[in-house]
Amino acid sequence: MSMGSPGCEHTGCTTPLHSPLYISHTHTDTMAWLDEADDIKPPRSLLGLPELRWPGVYLPYYDRLALEESPWVLRMTEAPAPAAPPSSTPEPNQAKPSQPQDPPSGTEGQVEERCLEQVQTMVVGEVLKDVDTACKLLNIAPDPLDWNCVDVQKWLLWTEHLHKLPQVSMMFQELSGRDLCSMTEADFRQRSSQFGDMLYAHLDIWRSAAAMKERCPPEVIADDNSWSDVMRIYPSQPIHLWQFLRDLLLKPHNYSRCIRWLNKEKGIFKIEDSALVARLWGMRKNRPAMNYDKLSRSIRQYYKKGIIRKPDVSRRLVYQFVNPV
DNA sequence: GAGCAGGATCCTC
DNA sequence: GAGGATCCTGCTC
Numbered sequence: 001m002s003m004g005s006p007g008c009e010h011t012g013c014t015t016p017l018h019s020p021l022y023i024s025h026t027h028t029d030t031m032a033w034l035d036e037a038d039d040i041k042p043p044r045s046l047l048g049l050p051e052l053r054w055p056g057v058y059l060p061y062y063d064r065l066a067l068e069e070s071p072w073v074l075r076m077t078e079a080p081a082p083a084a085p086p087s088s089t090p091e092p093n094q095a096k097p098s099q100p101q102d103p104p105s106g107t108e109g110q111v112e113e114r115c116l117e118q119v120q121t122m123v124v125g126e127v128l129k130d131v132d133t134a135c136k137l138l139n140i141a142p143d144p145l146d147w148n149c150v151d152v153q154k155w156l157l158w159t160e161h162l163h164k165l166p167q168v169s170m171m172f173q174e175l176s177g178r179d180l181c182s183m184t185e186a187d188f189r190q191r192s193s194q195f196g197d198m199l200y201a202h203l204d205i206w207r208s209a210a211a212m213k214e215r216c217p218p219e220v221i222a223d224d225n226s227w228s229d230v231m232r233i234y235p236s237q238p239i240h241l242w243q244f245l246r247d248l249l250l251k252p253h254n255y256s257r258c259i260r261w262l263n264k265e266k267g268i269f270k271i272e273d274s275a276l277v278a279r280l281w282g283m284r285k286n287r288p289a290m291n292y293d294k295l296s297r298s299i300r301q302y303y304k305k306g307i308i309r310k311p312d313v314s315r316r317l318v319y320q321f322v323n324p325v
Numbered sequence: 326g327a328g329c330a331g332g333a334t335c336c337t338c
Numbered sequence: 339g340a341g342g343a344t345c346c347t348g349c350t351c
Contacts, residue, residue, distance in 0.1 A: 238338080240341075274328085287343070292328085294343060300330065301342075316328055316351080 131209040133251050134158060137244070137284055143210035144203060147177025154283055159202055161276070168192045168199065181207065241298050242307050244284055245269070246321070248277070267324025271317040 135142045138158055140151040147155065156169035171191040172180065180203060188196035239247075248255040249269055258273040258280070271277050274292035282290025299319060302308035311320045 238341085285342085290343080294345090296329070297331085297344080298342060303330090310329090314329090 128209055131206060133247070136239075136247060137280065139239070139284060141177075142206070144177040144181050144206050145210075147180070149174055149176055150286070152177055152180055155206075156199070157283060159199065161279070163198070163202075165195050165198070168195050172199075239284065241281065241295070242302055242321070244281060245277075245299075248280070262318060265324065266311075267321030268311050269319060269321075270315075271319070274317060 131142060134140075134155075138151075138154045140147060140154055144155070152172065152175050153169055156172055159165065160168060168191075183200075185197060185200045188200040190196065192199065245259065248259050249261055249264075256272075258276040259269060259271050262268045262270050271292075274296075278290050278292040278295045281295055282288055299308055303310075306322050308319050309322055311318055
């Protein structure tokens with residue numbers, strides 16, 4: 001499947017589909033999974049709409065969960081599904097009159113529905129995991145309504161970093177989460193004509209995720225890694241630097257460009273972008289002046305404690321957990 | 326110049 | 339007191 005160009009010219013929908021935040025680009029592992037899952041095909045209504053792949057797959061799940069507070073969901077689901085565009089070079093099986101393509105048989109339709117359900121569940125799981133991770137790393141509540149002004153700024157800085165946006169946070173100063181949630185998409189665009197719709201869509205995902213968490217029992221949306229389990233068990237514990245680093249390492253689809261494992265079994269990791277890791281740590285600890293010099297000093301304090309050390313073959317920006325998971 | 330090592334001091338919880 | 343932030347000097351790559 002190809003992603004194609006952004007936009008929604010097929011449906012005429014006004015929803016800002018160019019926004020990567022409909023399905024965050026952080027879900028690269030999910031996207032890779034989809035690319036590899038050749039045996040799982042989307043419904044025929046989605047074929048021929050490559051640029052609508054994610055919204056098309058994603059939205060029905062939200063629709064099923066009746067997230068009526070997400071207007072962009074409703075707009076999309078209301079849009080008529082257009083027919084697949086004619087192919088100039090039809091595939092051999094399409095030419096066979098004995099294998100009519102439309103309408104799909106009942107069994108075929110059920111298979112499509114099951115496949116779609118699998119994809120939807122997986123995608124939503126990834127969204128919730130990413131929101132969960134961001135909450136832990138930023139030390140903010142999952143529900144935007146609970147954010148204070150500082151939390152809002154953290155979230156904005158985080159979103160800037162994650163999606164490589166220019167500085168937009170200054171356009172939303174002195175706003176609480178409740179203020180933010182009461183704003184319309186137009187209000188967002190008024191503050192940032194270029195990225196307001198992206199932020200609005202992203203905030204919508206967070207609000208939807210918060211609503212979903214209220215509906216779903218914890219075990220349904222539980223992260224499957226043991227480290228996050230520890231974080232859930234001790235949510236009020238102040239996070240340590242080594243915990244923070246390990247949390248980043250355990251989310252490679254989000255943070256591999258700033259920190260990654262060199263040898264996970266031995267606990268050896270490399271900080272790829274020292275400035276960014278320091279900035280993230282500073283955000284987590286409310287220390288705007290944090291830099292890598294300070295962060296690395298804190299790492300070196302772990303040498304004496306036997307938590308982190310330099311690997312046997314010392315390399316720049318490479319460290320090793322003494323007791324890897 | 327960037328990263329590393331480690332001492333010293335201060336702050337917060 | 340523990341953990342971390344900050345500042346510092348000196349060294350290596």
